[in-house]
Amino acid sequence: MKLSYLADLGKFVLWQKEVFRKPENWGMYYKELIRQMYDIGIGSLPIVLLIAIFLGAVTVVQFYYQMEGTLIPPYYIGYIVRDMMIIELAPMVTCLVLAGNVGSTMAAEIGGMRQKEHIDAMEIMGLNTSSYLVMPKLIAAAYVVPILVCVAAVVGITGGYLASVPSGLFTQAEYVQGLRAFFIPYNVVMMLVKSVTFALILVSVSCFQGYFVKGGSIELGAASTRAVVFGDIMILLADYFIAVVLTT
Amino acid sequence: MIRAEGIFKQFGDQEVLKGIDFTFEAGKTNLIIGRSGAGKTVLLKILVGLFAPTRGRVWFNNIDYTNLDKKGILAIRKEVGMLFQGNALFDSMTIEENIRFPMDMFTPMTAKEKLMRVDEVLERVSLGGVNPKYPSEISGGMQKRVGIARAIVLKPKYLFCDEPNSGLDPKTSITIDELISDITNEEKITTIINTHDMNSVMEIGENICLLKQGKLAWKGNKDQVLNTDNEELEAFIFASPFLKKLVEAAKKNGATSLENL
Numbered sequence: 202m203k204l205s206y207l208a209d210l211g212k213f214v215l216w217q218k219e220v221f222r223k224p225e226n227w228g229m230y231y232k233e234l235i236r237q238m239y240d241i242g243i244g245s246l247p248i249v250l251l252i253a254i255f256l257g258a259v260t261v262v263q264f265y266y267q268m269e270g271t272l273i274p275p276y277y278i279g280y281i282v283r284d285m286m287i288i289e290l291a292p293m294v295t296c297l298v299l300a301g302n303v304g305s306t307m308a309a310e311i312g313g314m315r316q317k318e319h320i321d322a323m324e325i326m327g328l329n330t331s332s333y334l335v336m337p338k339l340i341a342a343a344y345v346v347p348i349l350v351c352v353a354a355v356v357g358i359t360g361g362y363l364a365s366v367p368s369g370l371f372t373q374a375e376y377v378q379g380l381r382a383f384f385i386p387y388n389v390v391m392m393l394v395k396s397v398t399f400a401l402i403l404v405s406v407s408c409f410q411g412y413f414v415k416g417g418s419i420e421l422g423a424a425s426t427r428a429v430v431f432g433d434i435m436i437l438l439a440d441y442f443i444a445v446v447l448t449t
Numbered sequence: 450m451i452r453a454e455g456i457f458k459q460f461g462d463q464e465v466l467k468g469i470d471f472t473f474e475a476g477k478t479n480l481i482i483g484r485s486g487a488g489k490t491v492l493l494k495i496l497v498g499l500f501a502p503t504r505g506r507v508w509f510n511n512i513d514y515t516n517l518d519k520k521g522i523l524a525i526r527k528e529v530g531m532l533f534q535g536n537a538l539f540d541s542m543t544i545e546e547n548i549r550f551p552m553d554m555f556t557p558m559t560a561k562e563k564l565m566r567v568d569e570v571l572e573r574v575s576l577g578g579v580n581p582k583y584p585s586e587i588s589g590g591m592q593k594r595v596g597i598a599r600a601i602v603l604k605p606k607y608l609f610c611d612e613p614n615s616g617l618d619p620k621t622s623i624t625i626d627e628l629i630s631d632i633t634n635e636e637k638i639t640t641i642i643n644t645h646d647m648n649s650v651m652e653i654g655e656n657i658c659l660l661k662q663g664k665l666a667w668k669g670n671k672d673q674v675l676n677t678d679n680e681e682l683e684a685f686i687f688a689s690p691f692l693k694k695l696v697e698a699a700k701k702n703g704a705t706s707l708e709n710l
């Protein structure tokens with residue numbers, strides 16, 4: 202069991218050589234790239250927005266509850282929400298959601314193509330399927346996911362505002378003062394590094410699970426689940442390592 | 450010409466092919482026949498390079514296909530068309546997009562030229578006008594034809610067909626067989642067909658190899674089929690007792706070949 206994971210890891214690493222081969226036809230890759238950008242971006246926007254707005258709202262309410270009656274000034278809450286969203290919540294939660302949403306779809310799509318011999322048919326035509334089916338998805342995700350994460354951060358902060366100011370927890374001036382306090386631009390860099398890394402992880406893990414699927418519909422379902430589980434685990438691990446590397 | 454030289458293939462500890470030597474002749478309709486599970490699909494996939502043989506080589510004329518680098522493999526594949534057992538039509542594309550796909554990918558043709566070529570091959574397989582339909586909206590026989598159309602759209606030198614008439618009624622099977630055979634002759638393609646259908650054998654078999662449990666059990670052409678005393682071949686061809694009786698009766702009346710049966 203353990204050994205088979207190692208074997209998969211080796212297969213995955215060797216496979217990257219095929220994935221990054223020069224495209225046969227830039228136009229077709231470009232078309233696929235645009236389709237993927239649309240699918241990833243527009244397709245997962247609603248769920249990302251929904252989750253982000255509640256993340257921000259809950260963060261504010263919970264921190265207010267903890268800090269009420271202490272000497273910490275209320276504007277600190279704006280500062281806390283901003284940094285939590287930017288540094289951690291927006292990139293990680295968005296990408297965990299995308300791993301479940303986009304990742305499982307990609308695994309199922311590519312796995313279905315493998316099982317229905319579509320991949321074989323393309324190979325016979327002389328196409329390098331590893332690169333045609335994976336590279337546009339990787340590039341699309343590397344562009345679109347950071348945008349989604351930025352949107353999530355902004356929406357999350359807005360969610361925090363909506364949950365606090367109208368209900369009178371503190372004033373708009375206090376919240377905005379918090380948002381503008383102690384701002385470190387480097388944190389945004391950290392957010393972008395995380396988004397791109399997580400995007401590449403979730404796409405390549407999912408495509409790998411789909412591309413090498415065997416058997417029938419049960420195996421396809423299992424591959425799709427594995428794509429999400431492994432994707433999530435890898436994202437969490439990467440989150441930790443990036444945190445360690447970029448903060449020391 | 451495609452030559453299989455000492456092909457062995459093992460999956461785990463199951464030896465599926467046990468040393469196949471056979472030459473598939475240029476410009477002819479070559480058949481690989483045998484019962485279900487004999488190893489036909491595996492042999493065909495080794496010939497086109499979807500499986501690597503455990504031992505042995507595949508030659509495309511003078512090129513050793515088994516030991517080519519990726520670039521060489523892609524170059525040969527541009528000359529290969531294949532019809533899959535399950536058709537392998539891209540189901541979220543229309544028929545037109547399916548047939549256009551190889552041209553989109555590999556040729557600098559203009560949109561108009563592509564459309565003309567799509568119409569031309571669809572016309573060739575008698576399916577003019579189905580362009581906007583999706584694969585799921587047409588019958589199994591029509592899907593086979595679309596598969597053939599897509600396989601020949603780039604004018605391949607080699608055409609591979611895995612069970613082109615599985616799942617079709619006898620009449621449709623025969624039209625598909627004839628279509629493949631006619632295209633082979635018109636375009637001087639080297640065609641290799643996998644089949645377990647003995648109608649195909651009698652109709653279009655110009656060069657036949659019979660596989661039995663991973664071994665070559667017989668080779669010859671459709672005219673030699675009747676006059677053979679090879680037991681394996683008889684067991685395969687005359688699996689139906691009715692047919693066996695018919696042919697025996699015909700032979701008694703002096704028939705010596707397919708033509709005067």
Ligand SMILES: Nc1ncnc2c1ncn2[C@@H]1O[C@H](COP(=O)(O)OP(=O)(O)O)[C@@H](O)[C@H]1O
Binds near residue numbers: 460484486487488491
């Ligand atoms: N990918 C594979 N992995 C393991 N065994 C296989 C594989 N493909 C085919 N086989 C085995 O090879 C044998 C021959 O299969 P096949 O070539 O599909 O037969 P057929 O002559 O009906 O086309 C079968 O026993 C099958 O179980």
Ligand SMILES: [Mg+2]
Binds near residue numbers: 489490534612
């Ligand atoms: Mg078969």
